[in-house]
Structures are given as C-alpha cells and as structure tokens.
Amino acid sequence: MAGSGKLASFRLPPLPTIGEIIKLYNLRAQKQLSQNFLLDMRLTDKIIRQAGNLRNSTVCEVGPGPGGLTRSILRAGVADLLVVEKDTRFIPGLQLLSEAAPGKVRIVHGDILKYRMEGGFPAHIGKTWEDEPPNLHVIGNLPFSVSTPLIIKWLEQMASRTGPFAFGRTRLTLTFQKEVAERLTASTGSRQRSRISVMAQYLSTVKNCFTIPGQAFVPKPDVDVGVVHFTPLVQPQIQQPFKLVEKLVRNVFQFRRKHCDKGLQMLFPEAQRPELTHELLLRADVDPTHRPFELSISHFRALADAYAGLCEEHEGIIGYEFREELRQKRHQHSRRRGGEPCAGKPIKEEEP
Ligand SMILES: C[S@@+](CC[C@H](N)C(=O)[O-])C[C@H]1O[C@@H](n2cnc3c(N)ncnc32)[C@H](O)[C@@H]1O
Secondary structure (H helix, E strand, C coil): CCCCCCCCCCCCCCCCCCHHHHCCCCCCCCHCCCCCEEEEEHHHHHHHHHHHHCCCCCCEEEECCCCHHHHHHHHHHCCCEEECCCCHHHHHHHHHHHHCCCCCCCEECCCCCCCCCHHCCCCCCCCCCCCCCCCCCEEEEHHHHHHHHHHHHHHHHHHHCCCCHHHCEEEEEEEEEHHHHHHHHCCCCCCCCCCHHHHHHHHHHEEEEEECCHEEEEECCCCEEEEEEEEECCCCCCCCCHHHHHHHHHHHHHHCCHHHHHHHHHCCCHHHHHHHHHHHHHCCCCCCCCCCHCCCHHHHHHHHHHHHHHHCCCCCCCCCCCCHHHHHHHHHHHHHHHCCCCCCCCCCCCCC
C-alpha cells in the first residue's frame, strides 16, 4: 500500500553528500531548466515511502539530477533502477552512485519525453492488466515544465496500455507544482476541478500525498510542490477512446464559468449545433445548466457514450474541431481583405 513501505533495507557505502557532489562536479542548478534540488534525505525518503514497498522492485527514476532521491530509492532495496537524465553534467555523479550499488543502476542519458519505456525492462516483470500492479514503479521530481506534458502523455499511454503500462498497471509517484497537484485530485464541485482532474481520475486512482514547501529545494522555486501517486484502474471509468474523451472534456472546460452546454455546443458544426447539443444532453441525462466543475465522472461517462453514439450516426462529427474551423475562417477573412492572417481575439485556454 502506498505510504507504508519501509526504507533503509540497503546500505550504501560512504559517499560524498549531495551538497559535496554538487560542488565536486560543479552542478549549479540551471534556472532555465527549472532545476531545483532536494538535499534533505528525510524528504526524499518521505517521497519514496509514498511509492509503497520498493524492496526487490524495479524502478524508473526520471530526472535524477545530483541523485538525492536516487539514494533514497537505492536504500529502499530496489533490485533494478533505471535513471533517465537529460543533463550531461549529472552523468559522472550518477556513475559514482552506480559504482556504490553494483549491478543495480542503469543510466540513460536522454529525454524522458522521448524515451520508449517498453524497451527499458524485461518482459517477465510485467503483469496482466487485471492482476495486481507490477513490481515496477516510476518515480520522479521533474521540472514543472516537463511533469505536466509528461503526465498527459502517460495518461494516454495508460489508456492504450503502452509505455510504462505495457508492463501492467504501473504506479507513478511524481511531483507537480502544488496547484497542478490539487487540480489532479480535485473532486466534483471543487474550485480546482478542471480538465486534468477528469482525465486523471477516469483512468486512475489519484492521491495527493503531501506538499513540500518551496524552501525545501535548492534553489527555492516560487511555488510549493505536491507529491502525487497514481494507480491505474483495472476498468477505466469511461469506456470510450482516449482521444474522444479528451476532446469532450477539453470542449466542456473551455468555458469553465458558463453552463456546460456552452462548451458542449462546440463539439458540433454550426448547422447542427442546437439540435445535436440538445440530443446529446437528453441522451446523457445531464442538466445543461451545470457548470463544468459540477460534472462528475459519471456525467462525463454518460456524455462520452452519448457523443460516441452521435459520432457514429452523423458523418464528420468526430473530426470536427471548432477551433480549427475558427482559425480557417479568420484566415479566409484576412485573405479576402488582402492582409496578413489576423490573430483575432484569442480564446482563453483553460489551464491543464
Ligand atoms: C527539479 S530537478 C530534480 C533533481 C533531483 N531528482 C532532485 O530531486 O534533487 C529535475 C531534474 O530533471 C532533469 N530533467 C529535466 N528535463 C528532463 C527530461 N526531459 N528528461 C529527463 N530529465 C530531465 C533535470 O536535468 C534535473 O536533473
């Protein structure tokens, strides 16, 4: 169970402290890469405990940097640790750690957004989807600019059972900007409820474990950090293709303060808009005056099922993108006037 794992089942030989490693290899954090390091072992141990019991497990750590969290993972007694680090400067320090734990650490110098995790581990560690989660964990303290696109990619891979989920219901323990952590776990009706809450919660059990104050990091970021744990559900709460669900949820939340029918209308071309929006709400039995944040996962399930039905019955609906149509209209309008394409009034994007 998450949070109940015991640490210190593997003793690392004496090593320079993380602070000394940073000095030794001149690893000053690069602000443009949003590098904020955790040097406090009690905090790195606390993050690792959220992942569960790691003894004899396989772990992929994303963005190990100078290796604070990496040491906690090793002390937890893992059998195989694969680290993926983009910044070359950290590789020698990680090699030092690898020598201190012979046969346990594999270092990949690369970008986690491009890394194909299917090839990183032997097939025999996998479990079937319906089984217990495999003994494979993904753990990381990444820059916020990476953790948000990464979780969106991983949610899609969760739905298609690819990437880390080619091995079964692999658990993730990751850090996010506190506000994003709150959005990921926001319940129906709460102020933080947003697109990412629905996408994460229809596919997984999401737990906002604890908050780390910004001052615990070196250098200190402007925001606090939330540690979030994900366990994929055996049965996703919405049984429609990920892309369809994503489109539906994105359209609903684009007008988050309006009634939900306003965003839903934009799923349909102008000529059929009133008729099909009415039909969608009727079939899904959803009150059009609900605000997007008041819609539960069950509401979204009913809407996704009804929308999928309408897509089957009416040609061209599934591929219709309101924003794309708007962009093309603006482009044609500006060409008729012989001018540069005008940007027009931007539609305010809802945050992830
Ligand atoms: C916030 S620092 C955390 C470092 C370390 N894990 C810690 O907790 O002290 C983020 C780390 O992720 C690395 N990183 C950033 N983008 C990455 C990417 N796309 N793929 C792999 N590593 C990345 C950075 O170089 C840095 O080492």
